[in-house]
Amino acid sequence: MQTAFKRLHLGHPAHLIIGLTLWSIWFVAVYGGLSVACAVAPPTPDQGSLTGLNLGLGIFSVATTALLVWLAWAGWKGGRELTGRPRFNALVSAGLYLFSAFGVVFTGMPIIGMPPCL
Amino acid sequence: MTTINRQATPQDPQEPEDGRTLHDDLHEIWGNPRGIKALTIVNHTTLGLRFMITGMAFFLLGGILSMLIRTQLATPDQNFMTPDIYSQVTTMHGTVMMFLFAIPVLEGLAIYMIPKMIGARDLVCPRLTSLGYFCYLFGGIILASSLVIEMAPNAGWFMYTPLSSSEYSPGLGSDFWLLGITFVEISALSAGVEIVVSILRTRTQGMALHKMPLFAWYILAMALMIVVGFPPLILGSILLELERAVGMPFFQVAGGGDPLLWQHLFWLFGHPEVYIIFLPAAGVISTLIPVFAGRPIVGYGWVVFAIIVTGFISFGLWVHHMFTVGIPQLAQAFFSAASMLVAVPTAIQVFVWLATLWLGKPKFKLPMLWVLGFLIIFVCGGLTGVMLALVPFNWQVHDTHFVVAHMHYVLVGGMLFPLMAGFYYWLPLFSGRMPSETIGRWGFWLTFLGFNGTFLIMHWTGLLGMPRRIYTYEAGNGWEIFNLLSSVASFVMSAGIAMVLIDIALHFRFGKPAKHNPWGADTLEWANAMPPSAYNFVSLPNIETRHPLWDNPDLPRTMAEGKHGLAVASHGRREMWGSDSITGKVREIVHLPGNSWWPFLAALALAVVCISLLTRLYPVAAVFVIVAGLFLLRWSWENGAHPKAAPDAEVNEGDPPLHSRTMSGPGVWAMATFSIANGSLFLSYLFGWFYLWTVSPEWRMPEASPLSLLVLVGAGVALTVGASIMEKLVRGLRARRDSGLMRGFYLSALLGAVQVGLVLWSLLSAGLEPTQTSHDAVLLVGLVYALFHGALAMILTAMQGLRVRCGYVGAHAPFEPAVVVQLWRYNLVTFWVLVGALGVLPRVMGG
Numbered sequence: 022m023q024t025a026f027k028r029l030h031l032g033h034p035a036h037l038i039i040g041l042t043l044w045s046i047w048f049v050a051v052y053g054g055l056s057v058a059c060a061v062a063p064p065t066p067d068q069g070s071l072t073g074l075n076l077g078l079g080i081f082s083v084a085t086t087a088l089l090v091w092l093a094w095a096g097w098k099g100g101r102e103l104t105g106r107p108r109f110n111a112l113v114s115a116g117l118y119l120f121s122a123f124g125v126v127f128t129g130m131p132i133i134g135m136p137p138c139l
Numbered sequence: 140m141t142t143i144n145r146q147a148t149p150q151d152p153q154e155p156e157d158g159r160t161l162h163d164d165l166h167e168i169w170g171n172p173r174g175i176k177a178l179t180i181v182n183h184t185t186l187g188l189r190f191m192i193t194g195m196a197f198f199l200l201g202g203i204l205s206m207l208i209r210t211q212l213a214t215p216d217q218n219f220m221t222p223d224i225y226s227q228v229t230t231m232h233g234t235v236m237m238f239l240f241a242i243p244v245l246e247g248l249a250i251y252m253i254p255k256m257i258g259a260r261d262l263v264c265p266r267l268t269s270l271g272y273f274c275y276l277f278g279g280i281i282l283a284s285s286l287v288i289e290m291a292p293n294a295g296w297f298m299y300t301p302l303s304s305s306e307y308s309p310g311l312g313s314d315f316w317l318l319g320i321t322f323v324e325i326s327a328l329s330a331g332v333e334i335v336v337s338i339l340r341t342r343t344q345g346m347a348l349h350k351m352p353l354f355a356w357y358i359l360a361m362a363l364m365i366v367v368g369f370p371p372l373i374l375g376s377i378l379l380e381l382e383r384a385v386g387m388p389f390f391q392v393a394g395g396g397d398p399l400l401w402q403h404l405f406w407l408f409g410h411p412e413v414y415i416i417f418l419p420a421a422g423v424i425s426t427l428i429p430v431f432a433g434r435p436i437v438g439y440g441w442v443v444f445a446i447i448v449t450g451f452i453s454f455g456l457w458v459h460h461m462f463t464v465g466i467p468q469l470a471q472a473f474f475s476a477a478s479m480l481v482a483v484p485t486a487i488q489v490f491v492w493l494a495t496l497w498l499g500k501p502k503f504k505l506p507m508l509w510v511l512g513f514l515i516i517f518v519c520g521g522l523t524g525v526m527l528a529l530v531p532f533n534w535q536v537h538d539t540h541f542v543v544a545h546m547h548y549v550l551v552g553g554m555l556f557p558l559m560a561g562f563y564y565w566l567p568l569f570s571g572r573m574p575s576e577t578i579g580r581w582g583f584w585l586t587f588l589g590f591n592g593t594f595l596i597m598h599w600t601g602l603l604g605m606p607r608r609i610y611t612y613e614a615g616n617g618w619e620i621f622n623l624l625s626s627v628a629s630f631v632m633s634a635g636i637a638m639v640l641i642d643i644a645l646h647f648r649f650g651k652p653a654k655h656n657p658w659g660a661d662t663l664e665w666a667n668a669m670p671p672s673a674y675n676f677v678s679l680p681n682i683e684t685r686h687p688l689w690d691n692p693d694l695p696r697t698m699a700e701g702k703h704g705l706a707v708a709s710h711g712r713r714e715m716w717g718s719d720s721i722t723g724k725v726r727e728i729v730h731l732p733g734n735s736w737w738p739f740l741a742a743l744a745l746a747v748v749c750i751s752l753l754t755r756l757y758p759v760a761a762v763f764v765i766v767a768g769l770f771l772l773r774w775s776w777e778n779g780a781h782p783k784a785a786p787d788a789e790v791n792e793g794d795p796p797l798h799s800r801t802m803s804g805p806g807v808w809a810m811a812t813f814s815i816a817n818g819s820l821f822l823s824y825l826f827g828w829f830y831l832w833t834v835s836p837e838w839r840m841p842e843a844s845p846l847s848l849l850v851l852v853g854a855g856v857a858l859t860v861g862a863s864i865m866e867k868l869v870r871g872l873r874a875r876r877d878s879g880l881m882r883g884f885y886l887s888a889l890l891g892a893v894q895v896g897l898v899l900w901s902l903l904s905a906g907l908e909p910t911q912t913s914h915d916a917v918l919l920v921g922l923v924y925a926l927f928h929g930a931l932a933m934i935l936t937a938m939q940g941l942r943v944r945c946g947y948v949g950a951h952a953p954f955e956p957a958v959v960v961q962l963w964r965y966n967l968v969t970f971w972v973l974v975g976a977l978g979v980l981p982r983v984m985g986g
Contacts, residue, residue, distance in 0.1 A: 033721075034348055034721055037443075038447065038451075041447065041448065041451035041452070042451070044452075044455075045451055045455065048455050048473070048477070051473065052458075052473055052474075055467065055469060055470055055473075056467075056833070056834070057833055059467055060833045060834055106348070106349050106721070106722070109349040109440060110348075110349070112440065113440050113443055113444050113447075116440075116444050117444060117447060117448065120444075120448055120483070124452070127476050127480060128455075128473055128476040128477050128480065129473075130476065131469055131472035131476065135468060135469045135472055136469070137469050138467050138469075139467060139468050139469075
C-alpha cells in the first residue's frame with residue numbers, strides 16, 4: 022500500500038484522471054442514491070427540500086468537495102516545486118481536481134432547494 | 140514474399156552504389172501485396188485509407204437520404220414518399236451518418252495518422268485493424284442493403300422501445316439495425332482498444348506524455364471513450380434482439396421489463412458519442428491552427444485539461460435526452476447542471492484557438508476556411524446546447540425541428556467542417572499533390588452558406604412548433620416558406636460537398652506536386668515520404684520536443700538516411716519501439732505480425748452469423764460462431780516464438796529485447812484495455828438488473844431464488860483455485876522459472892472446465908422461464924455471460940499448455956501467460972460480483 026502511494030506521487034499522470042473519477046463516482050452515487058431512495062422510501066412532498074435525503078446527499082457532496090479541494094491544493098503546492106514532466110502533470114492535475122470540486126458544487130447545488138422526488 | 144506496389148519518392152533514402160537501399164529491404168518486409176491478396180493487408184496506412192474511403196461512400200449514401208427528406212418536406216402535403224418509406228429514410232439517414240460515416244471515418248483518420256505522428260511504423264495490433272475494417276464493411280453493407288429491399292429500420296436512429304419492439308415493428312427492419320450496428324461496433328471497439336495501446340506504448344523514444352502532439356491526446360480520449368461508451372449500446376442491442384427474436388421481455392412492462400431501460404442504455408452510449416465525434420475533430424483544429432498561425436498553440440496544458448474534462452463530463456449528461464420521460468426534478472437538475480458544465484472545457488478550447496490566432500500570423504489557406512466555418516457553426520451549436528440544457532426550455536422545444544437544427548450545428552459544425560479541414564490539410568500527405576484553391580473555395584462557401592441556410596432556418600420552424608419525424612404537414616401553420624428555403628439551401632450545400640469531392644478526386648490526377656511539408660507543419664507525419672511508405676520511417680528518432688520539425692527541419696532527411704533507431708531489416712521482422720507509457724523511454728522492440736487471411740476470414744464468418752441471425756437460421760449461426768472462433772484461435776496461434784512471428788530473439792547490440800520475450804509488452808495493455816470495455820458491458824448489465832428490480836412497475840421477484848447458491852459457490856471456488864494457479868505460474872515466469880508450466884496450464888484449464896460445468900448445471904437446474912419474466916431473462920443473460928468467459932479462459936489456457944509443448948511459451952518467451960492471466964482475474968472479480976448480485980442479494984433483500 023505504502024509503495025502504491027509512493028508511486029502515486031503528485032507528478033504521476035494517474036492524478037490526471039483521479040479527480041474526475043471521484044466526480045463521476047459522486048455523480049453516480051448521488052443520482053443512483055436519489056433514484057433508489059425515491060423508488061423505495063420517498064419522503065412526503067410537503068417536506069419540500071428539508072428531508073433526510075437532501076441532508077444525506079448534501080453532506081456527501083460537501084465531503085467530496087472538501088476532498089477534491091484538498092487534492093487540488095496539494096497538487097498546486099507540490100507541482101510548483103517540480104520541474105519538467107512531473108510539474109506539467111501535477112499542475113494540470115491540480116486544475117482538474119479544482120474543476121472536479123467546482124463540478125460537485127455546481128451540479129449538487131439543486132440539493133439545497135429542491136424537493137427530491139417530485 | 141510480398142510484392143511492392145509503391146514507387147520511390149524524393150523523401151526515400153538515396154540509392155547507394157550497390158543498388159539496394161534500406162528502403163528496398165524495409166519494403167520487402169512491410170510492402171503490400173496486390174490482387175486478391177490485398178485482402179490480407181494489415182498495414183495501418185492502407186487500412187486507414189480504406190476506412191476513410193468507405194466512410195465517405197456511406198456519407199454520400201446518408202447525404203442522398205437527407206436530400207430525399209428535404210425534398211419531401213419542401214412543400215406541404217407532399218406525397219413524394221409514403222410515411223413508411225419516409226420513416227425508413229430518416230432512420231437510415233441518422234444511422235448511416237452516425238455509425239457508418241462519422242465514427243469510422245474519424246477512426247480511419249486516427250488509424251492512418253497516429254503511428255505517423257508518434258514516430259511508429261504501424262498500430263500495435265495490425266491484424267485487429269484489418270478485422271475491424273472488414274467487420275465495419277460487412278456490417279455496413281448488411282445494414283445498407285435493407286434499404287434496397289425496402290426493409291430498412293423505421294423506428295428512428297435511436298430505436299426507442301416499444302416502437303422498435305416486435306409488436307410495433309414486426310418486420311426485419313429493427314433486426315437489421317440491431318445486428319448490423321452491433322457488428323459495426325466490433326470494429327469501433329477493436330480500433331478503440333488498439334489506438335489506446337498504440338498511443339500509450341509505441342511512441343518513439345523520448346516522446347514523453349507531455350510532449351505528445353495534441354492530436355494524439357484527443358485521439359487517446361476518443362479511443363478510451365469508445366472503449367467505455369460503446370458497450371452499453373452493445374448490451375442494449377443484444378437484449379432488444381433477444382426480445383424480438385425469442386420473446387425475452389426486457390423492455391416490456393407486462394413481462395416485468397421497462398422500455399426506459401433501453402433509453403438509458405442507448406443514451407449512456409449516445410451522449411458520449413457526440414463527444415467521441417467532436418474530440419478528434421477538435422484535435423484536427425488544434426493541429427491546424429498552430430501551423431497556419433505559425434506559432435505553438437497557446438496553453439498546451441489547458442487543452443489537455445479540456446480534453447480530459449470533456450472525456451469525463453460527457454458521460455454525465457445522458458439523461459438530458461430524457462427530460463420528458465418523468466424523472467424526478469432534482470435528478471433532472473443534476474443533469475441540467477452537468478450539461479452546462481461541459482460547455483466549460485469547450486469554451487477553453489475555443490479561447491485557446493482564438494488566442495493562438497490572435498498572437499500568430501494566420502495564413503488563410505484552404506484548410507483554414509473550414510476551420511473558420513467550424514468556429515462559427517460550432518459555437519452557435521454549443522450555445523443552443525446550453526439552451527437545451529435548461530429543463531423548461533428543453534420541454535418546450537422537445538421533439539421539434541429546433542433540436543434537429545441544434546444537433547446538426549453541433550455534429551456538422553463540430554465534425555464535418557474540421558474533417559474537411561483535415562482532409563485538405565493532409566491531402567498532400569495522402570497523395571503527394573496539392574488541391575485546387577479555386578474549386579476548394581467554391582466548395583467551402585457553397586457548403587457553408589447552404590448549411591446555414593438549411594439549419595439556421597430550422598430553429599425557427601422548430602420554435603413555431605414543427606415536430607421532427609413527421610412525414611408531411613398541412614399548409615397554414617406558417618412553416619411553408621421556412622421549409623422551402625431550408626430545402627433549397629440543402630441542395631446548395633449538396634452542391635458544395637460535390638465540389639469538394641470533385642476537387643479531391645481531380646487533385647489525384649491534376650493537382651500540383653506538393654513540396655515537402657507544404658504547410659510548414661511541426662509534427663512528425665510530415666517527415667514521411669509523400670505518399671508515405673508502408674513502414675512510415677526508415678529510422679525512428681529520439682523526440683523530446685512538441686515541435687520536432689520546427690526545432691529540427693533536417694529531421695526528415697536524417698530519418699530517411701537511417702541515422703536513428705531501428706534502421707535494420709536483415710532480421711525480416713516488422714519492428715518498432717515499445718516505450719514507457721509516461722516517459723517515452725524505450726523498453727522493448729515490438730515485433731508485429733505480417734499480412735494474413737485470418738482477420739478477413741473471421742469477419743466473413745461473423746458476417747454469415749449476422750445474416751443467419753437475421754434470417755432466423757439459428758443452427759447455421761451457431762455453426763459459424765464456432766467457425767469464427769476457430770479462425771480467431773488459429774490467428775492467435777501465430778504469435779510470440781511461433782516460426783511465423785519471432786522464432787529467434789536476436790536483436791542488435793544495445794537494443795532492448797523483443798516484446799514477446801518480456802512480461803509487459805503491449806499485448807498486456809491491450810488485454811487490460813479490452814477488460815475495461817468488457818467491464819463497461821458488465822456494469823451496464825448490473826445497471827439493467829438493479830434498474831428493473833428497483834423501477835420496473837411489473838417486476839416479479841420469485842419467493843425463492845431459482846439459482847442454487849451452493850452450486851454457484853462451487854463454481855466460484857473452482858475459478859478461484861484455477862486463477863491462483865495461473866497467478867503462481869506467471870509469478871514463476873517472471874522469475875524465469877518454467878518447471879511444471881504445461882501441467883499447471885492444463886490443471887487451470889481443467890478447473891475452468893469444472894467452473895463452466897457447474898455454471899451450466901446451475902443454469903439447467905434453475906428451471907428459468909426467460910420468455911415469461913424479465914427476471915428470469917436477466918438471470919439467463921448473466922449466467923451465459925459467466926459461461927462464455929469461463930469457457931474462453933479454459934480454451935485459452937489449454938492452448939497455452941499446447942504452446943508450451945511446441946516451445947512457443949516458456950521462460951524464454953513468457954509473454955502470453957501474462958496476457959491470459961488477466962482474463963482469469965477479470966473472470967474472478969465479475970463472477971463473484973455476479974454471484975453476489977444474482978444469488979445472494981435477492982435472498983437477503985427479497986422482492
